[in-house]
Amino acid sequence: MIVHVTGAALKAALLHAAKNDIRFYLTGICIEAHEKETRVIATDGHRAAVIRVSAENVDVTPRTRFIIPRATVETMKISKAALKHPIVIEGPNESGEYRATGGFGVAIFQAVEGVFPDYRRVIPATTSGTLAQFNPGYLADMAKAAELLGHKFSYVEHNGDQPARVTIPKYPDFVGVVMPIRADQADIPDTAWART
Numbered sequence: 001m002i003v004h005v006t007g008a009a010l011k012a013a014l015l016h017a018a019k020n021d022i023r024f025y026l027t028g029i030c031i032e033a034h035e036k037e038t039r040v041i042a043t044d045g046h047r048a049a050v051i052r053v054s055a056e057n058v059d060v061t062p063r064t065r066f067i068i069p070r071a072t073v074e075t076m077k078i079s080k081a082a083l084k085h086p087i088v089i090e091g092p093n094e095s096g097e098y099r100a101t102g103g104f105g106v107a108i109f110q111a112v113e114g115v116f117p118d119y120r121r122v123i124p125a126t127t128s129g130t131l132a133q134f135n136p137g138y139l140a141d142m143a144k145a146a147e148l149l150g151h152k153f154s155y156v157e158h159n160g161d162q163p164a165r166v167t168i169p170k171y172p173d174f175v176g177v178v179m180p181i182r183a184d185q186a187d188i189p190d191t192a193w194a195r196t
Helices: 005-016 070-075 136-148
Strands: 003-005 027-033 037-043 047-054 064-070 085-088 097-102 105-110 154-157 164-166 171-178
Touching: 003 005, 003 037, 003 047, 003 105, 005 037, 005 136, 005 171, 037 105, 047 136, 064 070, 064 097, 070 105, 085 105, 136 164, 136 171
Parallel strands: none
Antiparallel strands: 003 085, 027 037, 027 064, 037 047, 047 171, 085 097, 097 105, 154 164, 164 171
């Protein structure tokens, strides 16, 4: 099997992957390969990102999946100039190893075992427009992902107490999801002192 991705897609997805989670499969980047596209997916359970990369993949069945370990992506030294350059992933070989080749050199890895969550279930088909509060760090990571993918900003489609959809204007190959902060759990301090 030969699958194509870009450094930009891997780095943008990595922003949304878990760092230290007992659900070890969430710390990696899920690659879902189709014949004409590759989807690069990451989530930490509170947010998710899906990036679609046009590709001519070889010997894949629809929705072929494997998970690249976080450490493997972190060791890929992808320069800003090389973000859009292709990365070719081949494998698995007889010993279960994959080989990623790009401008950074070669990275050999074993896919993370485990079942990655079905991201399709959390992407809202519609949004209500009802305002919500979000972890600002998550929104900043969505904006960083947009920048890595060559765009200036991301757009939050508010959805009340349901997951919000995040998109990049004029770029249909990215969708993000951010869970809102529950307002009933917010401990809002009294700031009347600032008006006196």
